[in-house]
Amino acid sequence: MRQYEVTFIVDSVLSSDEIEATSKVYQDMLVAEGAKIVHTDEMGLRQLAYPIKNRTTGIYYCFEYQVETGDLISKIDLAMRRDERIMRSLVIKLDKYGIQYNEDKRAGKIGKVKKKGSKDDSKGKGKPAAKSKPAPAKVVKPTPAAKATVAAPVVAAPVVTAPVVETLTTSKEEE
């Protein structure tokens, strides 16, 4: 039994009924071929990183399924290539770590990567807005801290330097 994962992007210009129908077609196709669907993930509307067929958004779907033989893969791949409603597709065979990862992800054990400030909520869409929002927070936060850090060495510096001179002189005297 092998586990595969097919991800595809449906054209966002279509109506929601058509989009659902498209995903249903492939879901039925998998079941008809004897595959056992483990999980279906509707990732929803996303901004594309680059335009495909002059479209800048797409609806992402991901099906994870188990199947005995790999004959189905070429069929589903060909069907998706011929289908005009589908912009991109990718079929992946999952190894044992991949299966484990997906299970953990569904159980909510895997958290999202959060980068300092700028990548908090931005997921492709609204990039300029997301960037501009955290920016002021960034500017505001460091200033008190920066002041403190800047101020501290100035005060501390003479205190630190003085003993060095003293120790040096004392050691010389001892000699």
Next chain:
Amino acid sequence: MASRDDIKFLSNPKIGNRKKKYCRFKKYGIKHIDYKDPDFLLQFINEQGKILPRRISGNSLKYQRKVAIAVKRCRHLAMLPFVTDLLK
């Protein structure tokens, strides 16, 4: 004779000491790299969207290969750009 801890240096003696790079996948036991998570993969590409070399990212060869594959899959699905500018 004063021990090293007692000596007060004029400048920080740790300046110039580089932190050793490590493979985060080995260190934290990450076995699978998800190609559907562009935010994570963003750590392994530069501003132009190029994959960072091992000497910069510190990945072991095994996981560098996996990262490269994941980034390429991600690009195919239009979650990461092939070429760009000012990505970060």
